[in-house]
Amino acid sequence: MSELKKEIVKRPDMSVEIAGIQLRNPVMPASGTFGYGEEYTPFIDMEKIGAIVTKGLSLKPKAGNPTPRIAETVSGMLNAIGLQNVGIDAFIQHKMPFLRTVNTPVIANFFGNTLEEYGEVAKRLNDIPEIAAGELNISCPNVKQGGIVFGTDPKAASEVVALVRKNLQKPLIVKLTPNVTDITVVARAVEEAGADAIACINTLTGMSVDVNTRKPRIANMTGGLSGPAIRPVAVRMVHQVVQTVSVPVIGIGGIMKAMDALEFLIVGAKAVQVGTANFVDPTAMISIIEGIEEFLVEEGIDDIHDLIGSLKF
Amino acid sequence: MSELKKEIVKRPDMSVEIAGIQLRNPVMPASGTFGYGEEYTPFIDMEKIGAIVTKGLSLKPKAGNPTPRIAETVSGMLNAIGLQNVGIDAFIQHKMPFLRTVNTPVIANFFGNTLEEYGEVAKRLNDIPEIAAGELNISCPNVKQGGIVFGTDPKAASEVVALVRKNLQKPLIVKLTPNVTDITVVARAVEEAGADAIACINTLTGMSVDVNTRKPRIANMTGGLSGPAIRPVAVRMVHQVVQTVSVPVIGIGGIMKAMDALEFLIVGAKAVQVGTANFVDPTAMISIIEGIEEFLVEEGIDDIHDLIGSLKF
Amino acid sequence: MKNYKTKIISNQEISPGYFRMKILAPGFGENAHAGQFVMFRVQRSLPPLLRRPFGIFRTGFLPADCDGLPPTEFVELVYKVVGSGTSIMAELHEGDKVELLGPLGNGFDCTSRKGEKILVGGGIGLVPLYMLAGELVANGCKVRLLMGGRTRDDILAVTEFERLGVETYISTDDGSLGEAGLVTQVLERKLQKYPETEVFTCGPMPMLAAVHDICVKYKTPLQVSLEESMACGVGACLGCVVKGAGHTEEKPSYLCSCKVGPVFKSQYLDWSALGKKDNDCGGCA
Amino acid sequence: MKNYKTKIISNQEISPGYFRMKILAPGFGENAHAGQFVMFRVQRSLPPLLRRPFGIFRTGFLPADCDGLPPTEFVELVYKVVGSGTSIMAELHEGDKVELLGPLGNGFDCTSRKGEKILVGGGIGLVPLYMLAGELVANGCKVRLLMGGRTRDDILAVTEFERLGVETYISTDDGSLGEAGLVTQVLERKLQKYPETEVFTCGPMPMLAAVHDICVKYKTPLQVSLEESMACGVGACLGCVVKGAGHTEEKPSYLCSCKVGPVFKSQYLDWSALGKKDNDCGGCA
Numbered sequence A, B: 001m002s003e004l005k006k007e008i009v010k011r012p013d014m015s016v017e018i019a020g021i022q023l024r025n026p027v028m029p030a031s032g033t034f035g036y037g038e039e040y041t042p043f044i045d046m047e048k049i050g051a052i053v054t055k056g057l058s059l060k061p062k063a064g065n066p067t068p069r070i071a072e073t074v075s076g077m078l079n080a081i082g083l084q085n086v087g088i089d090a091f092i093q094h095k096m097p098f099l100r101t102v103n104t105p106v107i108a109n110f111f112g113n114t115l116e117e118y119g120e121v122a123k124r125l126n127d128i129p130e131i132a133a134g135e136l137n138i139s140c141p142n143v144k145q146g147g148i149v150f151g152t153d154p155k156a157a158s159e160v161v162a163l164v165r166k167n168l169q170k171p172l173i174v175k176l177t178p179n180v181t182d183i184t185v186v187a188r189a190v191e192e193a194g195a196d197a198i199a200c201i202n203t204l205t206g207m208s209v210d211v212n213t214r215k216p217r218i219a220n221m222t223g224g225l226s227g228p229a230i231r232p233v234a235v236r237m238v239h240q241v242v243q244t245v246s247v248p249v250i251g252i253g254g255i256m257k258a259m260d261a262l263e264f265l266i267v268g269a270k271a272v273q274v275g276t277a278n279f280v281d282p283t284a285m286i287s288i289i290e291g292i293e294e295f296l297v298e299e300g301i302d303d304i305h306d307l308i309g310s311l312k313f
Numbered sequence C, D: 001m002k003n004y005k006t007k008i009i010s011n012q013e014i015s016p017g018y019f020r021m022k023i024l025a026p027g028f029g030e031n032a033h034a035g036q037f038v039m040f041r042v043q044r045s046l047p048p049l050l051r052r053p054f055g056i057f058r059t060g061f062l063p064a065d066c067d068g069l070p071p072t073e074f075v076e077l078v079y080k081v082v083g084s085g086t087s088i089m090a091e092l093h094e095g096d097k098v099e100l101l102g103p104l105g106n107g108f109d110c111t112s113r114k115g116e117k118i119l120v121g122g123g124i125g126l127v128p129l130y131m132l133a134g135e136l137v138a139n140g141c142k143v144r145l146l147m148g149g150r151t152r153d154d155i156l157a158v159t160e161f162e163r164l165g166v167e168t169y170i171s172t173d174d175g176s177l178g179e180a181g182l183v184t185q186v187l188e189r190k191l192q193k194y195p196e197t198e199v200f201t202c203g204p205m206p207m208l209a210a211v212h213d214i215c216v217k218y219k220t221p222l223q224v225s226l227e228e229s230m231a232c233g234v235g236a237c238l239g240c241v242v243k244g245a246g247h248t249e250e251k252p253s254y255l256c257s258c259k260v261g262p263v264f265k266s267q268y269l270d271w272s273a274l275g276k277k278d279n280d281c282g283g284c285a
């Protein structure tokens, strides 16, 4: 783009609203890949990104899985962290002080080991005025129902969302697992149960074997596959969900650069989350925001809403 | 390995039996990536591989989907060929003459547009003595049930397998789709309905968007994701199915080299299929066979059965 | 048709963004015809995953280095850097290992010797026309080549075509070389002047479609070389098909462009569908 | 701690399979301590996906090229080619662009100045000990370095350690350099001779475990540098944890080896678990 053109064009409006929260742009980290925000302060300006999303929080601290917990695969990685986190109390005490200093909406990702616990964590979030919204991770096994993952069963998903909806006095984003036959069924159930927005996808369950030791490469045997390898599955599912629900959808899965984020926006995601890319390049989100803005300018689009959902089909 | 050692060790026994068919080694092409065999004769010796698996056959010729049908993704590819094939009659007339000349078991992959058609194709396969087994692809939409894919519903899967089992007087391999919440449920249903072996996985449904044209990169909008990107998902599902059923399992998904095939064998697959890799390197299967043999020699294993299922967990 | 595991003899930029790559390929030439192609494996590791198709620019022999040694046979590609694969190719050097499947597909049919021949090439579409021009000239035909491109940088190998004895006519969109305008305008003039002609073309789809329309208008036989996305290049994946003439939803006709093509007689193609992407129906694989 | 988008000054093989890479890194040295590490991005394109962690061998300044210009600051890594990422690194050249996150983690604690110091390094584990030796010598400590390796090729930078004023003792499994046998045998002899000592170690896990056992036996304080698989290097992913002393299923204690470590005081670790892989429980992410 010529210098001249750069001067003339006014900067496009990148702001979006998700579940009632106003974001300066649609780019935010994916839970579990950005710690509690503070870890990345040396590398990026927290007030340039759309929101901060915390590591998944539970009522009590959670120790997580044995190691090795991560393994690289072809254009992806497997992780089985096991939702290790400091617990909601320590979060309030040790992590919120930093988050309060940042002028960017904070979204608290959370989960429970039982239905009741989900409800309890939701209640505790009400006590923290600086938390803009809760992001409910339903990709966890329902201990009571013999380990069936909440998010793979529309009824269980609906139940947990309804309970959380009742307890949480903040906007509620529900994050879906891709390990299902038909994600639209779960999306619809979750919308009807009261989700204000849907985020997808979480990781695909995968496994990798060290041929020389004949052991699984992560101790937990299976782990969640993330990174560019899964992007086509994520784009497909986000597209399906957008076609199904009327609440806003946040697209996640293998976004490394602006072009990748644009795929999700074009199929109709109103915002995107960047996960594994933060590990590869801690400044990835900034490049993505700049790249989206540049694309809008080059395409002569003033408002990002004119791009969102502009898929031709 | 030293020359000396090479002379002393006897070549390990690589032969396996799948559903009553004796294979000289456990490596064969995945349906749809090897045409009807003849296409690859300039590049590899058909009598070195374990079996030949044909493109999916239907009762009538099938034209397939509009183009573009394929697109490369990060470490994978999307395809929506739409099961284009010559139909069973033309197959017998034009493709069998070549296949008869090759001293390698031929497995006919097949499908139907309706339940009845599945049954009809199975019957027609009985007329071809040189077909060693049928491989039933249940990843197709059931027209009658509103397009629900046979293989994603244990009841529909069971029904189609039972019908085919009744009609087919040959060993029956059933090939599963990975686009399900719990592949073990379908695997069990299919085993109970009479499958002699299970092959998995078929492709993961994915989508990719050309950001500049804002159109899907394949005309059919969604396509099947294959290649190394999906291997962790495939290894996980093969492991799950091996733990669930007692019939032999054929592992498929992202196998590019011997090390990849070994992952599947170690988790318990009795044979493997190589798909996308044939496009990348038409001699891939030969390298894989040689690589497995070399690994067995180096590990001092005489019989491949001592490797199969040797996962430590 | 063979899988060559071979190495690069040279790889040079010949115009901004255009490269010529000479690759060692013993025995390649005797089976290669104008219009055929190769599937080129950019590197042994990812990315890219799939091979990339490239037309054969020419085949030949390097002069023998020492007395007594046989001369070195090569195949030469000319490529434009457009994406990830060709960008990596541009970085390759003499001696780098590459793999090559070929020669593949059906090339141009040069059996009709009567009349004059007009070749219409746009940009990188000039590549297969070089070998074609050579064969036609050898057959004793009068060959005229209409070269089109966006700017002068897109007009390749003019001198080499002329050395074959080909009459060249250049047009560029911006007028930076030859006539300003589209190559199809030149074609129309030439067809008015030389009605007894056969046309051969390769280039971007809009150009091919325009050439087709003109040839229909002048009732001139036309052969076109198409560029479809390819995965296997050998007729196994069915990813590269194009709609044949008379294709309908009810009686569909798909032709494998790697096996039946990449060169087609224009009348056998469904021109209403070509170059358009459409999203008709569902299906599984 | 910063993300350097920088370039390579030099990259040389120093022993079969071992390389030294000097990287331009202004301002790096003033914040770097012995035992810290960097997350190195092998190349901008895939593969590999994730960055790779490497210890800091040393930091320093190149002599100024011209009068008046400030001297060039660098960080130096020493790495062994073991897999896909390090293989690609071995092919990099002067001037190639690379990215570097660092300095990261907590290094060795050198505050205790009393007594003698014994450093035990196995193979590539010698890397962080070089900077440590420098700091300890500067503190006025007497430093002995026990270097272990499979063969003479695994014994790195002996002369450089000696130039610091370090007493070196070499042992190799095959006896091709120094004493034949394990470095831990030498350690035990030294501890018998110099009981008032502090030990620092880095190397393969079986060696670390053996060093730990010996130090427990001789009641000698020990600091170990661990190598866990890492994705982020900054404490965000929780992929790199190790079990802390007193870890139980009921009261689990996981320490982030990129943030709390990679150097730990040995008594804070759960040695019964270290170096063993175990598959206890399920979980989602």
Ligand SMILES: Cc1cc2nc3c(=O)[nH]c(=O)nc-3n(C[C@H](O)[C@H](O)[C@H](O)COP(=O)(O)OP(=O)(O)OC[C@H]3O[C@@H](n4cnc5c(N)ncnc54)[C@H](O)[C@@H]3O)c2cc1C
Binding pocket: B072, C037, C048, C050, C051, C052, C053, C054, C055, C056, C078, C079, C080, C081, C082, C083, C084, C085, C086, C087, C124, C127, C128, C226, C227, C228, C229, C230, C231, C262
């Ligand atoms: C029969 C045939 C002959 C060809 N001959 C030449 C030639 O002589 N010189 C030349 O420069 N180019 C030729 N092409 C086009 C060439 O194959 C593409 O430019 C190349 O594959 C792009 O690879 P990439 O990785 O750089 O681009 P990508 O990053 O993959 O994509 C860039 C563009 O190239 C297209 N493309 C990608 N893969 C393929 C593929 N497998 N087949 C066709 N198009 C693709 C994409 O649709 C996209 O528009 C030919 C194509 C065919 C089918």
Ligand SMILES: Cc1cc2nc3c(=O)[nH]c(=O)nc-3n(C[C@H](O)[C@H](O)[C@H](O)COP(=O)(O)OP(=O)(O)OC[C@H]3O[C@@H](n4cnc5c(N)ncnc54)[C@H](O)[C@@H]3O)c2cc1C
Binding pocket: A072, D037, D048, D050, D051, D052, D053, D054, D055, D056, D078, D079, D080, D081, D082, D083, D084, D085, D086, D087, D124, D127, D128, D226, D227, D228, D229, D230, D231, D262
């Ligand atoms: C704090 C720390 C400091 C290190 N310092 C050095 C050093 O100074 N010099 C040196 O040569 N090596 C060092 N290593 C080890 C180095 O990180 C690995 O050798 C390197 O990551 C292997 O990459 P690869 O792609 O070549 O191997 P891969 O092909 O990925 O794997 C080969 C082996 O390396 C291991 N490995 C792969 N990725 C990682 C990772 N992210 N972290 C740890 N291990 C991994 C694998 O488990 C496998 O056993 C250090 C590791 C850590 C954690």
Ligand SMILES: Cc1cc2nc3c(=O)[nH]c(=O)nc-3n(C[C@H](O)[C@H](O)[C@H](O)COP(=O)(O)O)c2cc1C
Binding pocket: A030, A031, A032, A033, A055, A056, A079, A081, A083, A109, A137, A175, A201, A202, A203, A225, A226, A227, A228, A230, A252, A253, A254, A255, A273, A274, A275, A276, A277, D237, D238, D239, D285
């Ligand atoms: C190391 C790691 C930890 C994660 N932890 C969580 C978590 O605590 N809660 C959650 O909802 N998702 C978690 N995820 C999933 C990511 O938020 C995201 O959905 C997934 O990684 C896909 O995006 P990506 O391909 O951009 O990484 C985690 C992912 C990774 C890689």
Ligand SMILES: Cc1cc2nc3c(=O)[nH]c(=O)nc-3n(C[C@H](O)[C@H](O)[C@H](O)COP(=O)(O)O)c2cc1C
Binding pocket: B030, B031, B032, B033, B055, B056, B079, B081, B083, B109, B137, B175, B201, B202, B203, B225, B226, B227, B228, B230, B252, B253, B254, B255, B273, B274, B275, B276, B277, C237, C238, C239, C285
């Ligand atoms: C171009 C293409 C066509 C395919 N056609 C079929 C088919 O006709 N029937 C079938 O059962 N599977 C088909 N498949 C799926 C493969 O057989 C295989 O299950 C899948 O590609 C995963 O293996 P891979 O990663 O090794 O390619 C096709 C795959 C590709 C890439």
Ligand code: FES
Binding pocket: C229, C230, C231, C232, C233, C234, C235, C236, C237, C238, C239, C240, C241, C256, C257, C258, C259
């Ligand atoms: S490219 Fe595979 S059939 Fe033509």
Ligand code: FES
Binding pocket: D229, D230, D231, D232, D233, D234, D235, D236, D237, D238, D239, D240, D241, D256, D257, D258, D259
């Ligand atoms: S490597 Fe990510 S937390 Fe340590």
